[in-house]
Amino acid sequence: xxxxxxxxxxxxxxxxxxxxxxxxxxxxxxxxxxxxxxxxxxxxxxxxxxxxxxxxxxxxxxxxxxxxxxxxxxxxxxxxxxxxxxxxxxxxxxxxxxxxxxxxxxxxxxxxxxxxxxxxxxxxxxxxxxxxxxxxxxxxxxxxxxxxxxxxxxxxxxxxxxxxxxxxxxxxxxxxxxxxxxxxxxxxxxxxxxxxxxxxxxxxxxxxxxxxxxxxxxxxxxxxxxxxxxxxxxxxxxxxxxxxxxxxxxxxxxxxxxxxxxxxxxxxxxxxxxxxxxxxxxxxxxxxxxxxxxxxxxxxxxxxxxxxxxxxxxxxxxxxxxxxxxxxxxxxxxxxxxxxxxxxxxxxxxxxxxxxxxxxxxxxxxxxxxxxxxxxxxxxxxxxxxxxxxxxxxxxxxxxxxxxxxxxxxxxxxxxxxxxxxxxxxxxxxxxxxxxxxxxxx
Amino acid sequence: xxxxxxxxxxxxxxxxxxxxxxxxxxxxxxxxxxxxxxxxxxxxxxxxxxxxxxxxxxxxxxxxxxxxxxxxxxxxxxxxxxxxxxxxxxxxxxxxxxxxxxxxxxxxxxxxxxxxxxxxxxxxxxxxxxxxxxxxxxxxxxxxxxxxxxxxxxxxxxxxxxxxxxxxxxxxxxxxxxxxxxxxxxxxxxxxxxxxxxxxxxxxxxxxxxxxxxxxxxxxxxxxxxxxxxxxxxxxxxxxxxxxxxxxxxxxxxxxxxxxxxxxxxxxxxxxxxxxxxxxxxxxxxxxxxxxxxxxxxxxxxxxxxxxxxxxxxxxx
Numbered sequence: 001x002x003x004x005x006x007x008x009x010x011x012x013x014x015x016x017x018x019x020x021x022x023x024x025x026x027x028x029x030x031x032x033x034x035x036x037x038x039x040x041x042x043x044x045x046x047x048x049x050x051x052x053x054x055x056x057x058x059x060x061x062x063x064x065x066x067x068x069x070x071x072x073x074x075x076x077x078x079x080x081x082x083x084x085x086x087x088x089x090x091x092x093x094x095x096x097x098x099x100x101x102x103x104x105x106x107x108x109x110x111x112x113x114x115x116x117x118x119x120x121x122x123x124x125x126x127x128x129x130x131x132x133x134x135x136x137x138x139x140x141x142x143x144x145x146x147x148x149x150x151x152x153x154x155x156x157x158x159x160x161x162x163x164x165x166x167x168x169x170x171x172x173x174x175x176x177x178x179x180x181x182x183x184x185x186x187x188x189x190x191x192x193x194x195x196x197x198x199x200x201x202x203x204x205x206x207x208x209x210x211x212x213x214x215x216x217x218x219x220x221x222x223x224x225x226x227x228x229x230x231x232x233x234x235x236x237x238x239x240x241x242x243x244x245x246x247x248x249x250x251x252x253x254x255x256x257x258x259x260x261x262x263x264x265x266x267x268x269x270x271x272x273x274x275x276x277x278x279x280x281x282x283x284x285x286x287x288x289x290x291x292x293x294x295x296x297x298x299x300x301x302x303x304x305x306x307x308x309x310x311x312x313x314x315x316x317x318x319x320x321x322x323x324x325x326x327x328x329x330x331x332x333x334x335x336x337x338x339x340x341x342x343x344x345x346x347x348x349x350x351x352x353x354x355x356x357x358x359x360x361x362x363x364x365x366x367x368x369x370x371x372x373x374x375x376x377x378x379x380x381x382x383x384x385x386x387x388x389x390x391x392x393x394x395x396x397x398x399x400x401x402x403x404x405x406x407x408x409x410x411x412x413x414x415x416x417x418x419x420x421x422x423x424x425x426x427x428x429x430x431x432x433x434x435x436x437x438x439x440x441x442x
Numbered sequence: 443x444x445x446x447x448x449x450x451x452x453x454x455x456x457x458x459x460x461x462x463x464x465x466x467x468x469x470x471x472x473x474x475x476x477x478x479x480x481x482x483x484x485x486x487x488x489x490x491x492x493x494x495x496x497x498x499x500x501x502x503x504x505x506x507x508x509x510x511x512x513x514x515x516x517x518x519x520x521x522x523x524x525x526x527x528x529x530x531x532x533x534x535x536x537x538x539x540x541x542x543x544x545x546x547x548x549x550x551x552x553x554x555x556x557x558x559x560x561x562x563x564x565x566x567x568x569x570x571x572x573x574x575x576x577x578x579x580x581x582x583x584x585x586x587x588x589x590x591x592x593x594x595x596x597x598x599x600x601x602x603x604x605x606x607x608x609x610x611x612x613x614x615x616x617x618x619x620x621x622x623x624x625x626x627x628x629x630x631x632x633x634x635x636x637x638x639x640x641x642x643x644x645x646x647x648x649x650x651x652x653x654x655x656x657x658x659x660x661x662x663x664x665x666x667x668x669x670x671x672x673x674x675x676x677x678x679x680x681x682x683x684x685x686x687x688x689x690x691x692x693x694x695x696x697x698x699x700x701x702x703x704x705x706x707x708x709x710x711x712x713x714x715x716x717x718x719x720x721x722x723x724x725x726x727x728x729x730x731x732x733x734x735x736x737x738x739x740x741x742x743x744x745x746x747x748x749x750x751x752x753x754x755x756x757x758x759x
Contacts, residue, residue, distance in 0.1 A: 264613035
């Protein structure tokens with residue numbers, strides 16, 4: 001009896017130890033990649049299967065919706081958490097993540113593995129990889145190029161009765177707008193029209209308060225009017241740049257656009273709200289990130305010939321708000337070597353080509369400088385044009401504070417009708433000066 | 443190695459020790475016994491309540507930022523408090539909070555007390571209605587927030603339909619409109635928490651001895667007189683207790699309003715606690731937000747104490 005019992009116990013112990021070792025082995029050969037939950041993330045899951053097939057390293061993904069993305073993963077980084085081995089973090093995080101040691105510096109690794117950062121578009125390397133700006137310190141590999149663009153209902157724009165009515169009212173053809181004034185005309189024209197038995201509105205724009213929405217949307221207009229974050233010759237000198245008369249004019253315009261032409265209840269809208277408004281046939285145009293355009297082009301309701309795309313309109317200058325992210329290795333990860341293997345694999349030109357074909361926006365020159373690139377998608381040409389004139393928000397370590405101040409000042413003025421555009425921008429300058437003073441930069 | 447004789451010799455010693463421990467416990471004073479029982483709880487409280495409070499007080503005098511762990515913590519004296527008290531924005535958030543707290547307390551007291559009076563009449567189905575009325579306060583604030591966001595949706599929400607039933611007002615945006623949003627959050631909180639006030643008032647009403655009403659009947663007191671001289675004074679301590687709880691809860695209100703409006707449009711519904719969360723966990727101004735937390739704590743603590751004093755005075759009348 002005793003012999004039988006000891007045999008059973010030995011078998012159980014052996015099985016358990018094998019199980020534990022197997023679990024340990026599989027955990028060791030598994031990487032966790034953290035990013036936002038959106039269309040390109042699904043494409044990356046698909047793409048990463050090739051990495052697993054090639055290396056045997058399993059990929060696990062932690063995707064968080066955009067509205068909580070920064071909160072969730074900034075907390076993770078600040079608490080030196082080990083959840084993420086790889087992080088596709090927003091471009092604005094690079095300053096803080098480099099300064100506070102959240103990301104692994106990649107210069108030596110690039111050199112050792114023969115990864116040439118010059119194979120990537122210079123604007124994306126500058127925006128997604130370097131800190132301090134202008135230096136050659138690389139903290140990320142450009143992973144997902146993105147900019148803010150526009151989508152319009154091509155089928156509505158083609159309707160003869162609407163074209164005729166538009167021409168009679170505005171004296172020109174109903175075509176995708178090239179300037180913000182033209183965009184407002186088109187948006188005003190569509191607002192209140194009945195199309196297919198449904199009342200429609202002009203445009204869905206970003207107005208979200210909580211994370212970064214209204215800043216990303218309003219700066220699309222502000223940049224076009226000539227808004228600058230600082231004196232180009234004197235860093236952190238913001239008076240007269242942030243609150244320049246042109247910037248105030250751009251902000252007034254954005255508010256007018258919000259008041260005249262957005263659907264009811266569009267007072268806290270970001271990417272998903274704009275997509276919903278557009279896909280449900282509620283608006284003629286929407287601003288959104290290029291990242292969503294492959295999904296729109298394939299959408300059964302509004303895809304194919306029903307939708308067209310155009311770059312952010314210009315006014316005084318041509319400029320677009322920068323989106324997109326670089327991929328970094330988290331310095332608190334226990335699997336940095338495996339994570340670097342992923343970066344090496346991801347930097348390969350053929351992987352980058354597949355990344356673009358699956359719906360990810362590659363920043364690799366082998367993809368973007370291909371003579372046929374513009375024909376690969378209906379929005380590919382616009383994407384290239386947008387990326388040649390992108391501007392980004394501050395990438396300072398204190399970016400979160402700077403961003404929240406701008407969110408408040410813009411939302412107070414645009415949505416809540418508090419004060420004037422000039423007052424909003426003056427208050428913003430005051431907030432930002434205090435942030436930089438506290439950070440010892442002023 | 444101990445031999446069996448040693449073990450046998452040790453056994454009476456162990457027995458003696460445990461007997462003396464039992465004797466000690468038996469002879470403990472009531473005070474010592476009380477400390478023995480509440481001691482572990484006090485230690486836990488100190489660890490999870492008092493220590494963080496003291497730590498927050500310390501941080502409020504520094505420039506500490508939780509997202510910059512490598513940065514030296516600098517003592518800044520009263521600078522955070524100075525900035526807070528001189529900030530127009532902070533006074534704005536406190537005004538928004540005061541508007542929310544005052545109106546929710548007024549409405550919840552009237553509705554809650556009214557419902558309690560109604561349900562105290564023991565009509566047919568009163569227990570069923572009591573249960574139904576209590577449902578909102580049993581729900582999670584996050585669920586209520588999401589649920590009301592749909593009801594308030596200007597194009598498809600039921601509120602637009604109800605309002606347009608009385609005239610052609612078009613889509614009504616309760617949470618995106620600057621004038622309506624402050625009332626939207628008051629409405630939802632009142633819907634959710636009036637039953638709570640009702641429940642406490644109902645307990646008060648049930649505790650009134652029927653003999654008082656019988657005596658009043660004998661004296662031919664009018665219904666109003668009975669309400670004014672018996673019902674109200676007897677229920678008042680309960681009512682004040684409910685108001686006190688609602689005041690403290692609504693002064694700290696975060697979840698429901700955050701889910702409904704996130705403080706918008708602009709900062710129209712940005713309550714002090716929503717701003718506190720932004721300062722602490724979005725801007726990462728830990729020192730500054732600690733100072734703000736201390737100011738809010740002192741305010742709610744002070745006001746709470748005044749309430750308790752009033753409550754005691756009413757009870758002792």
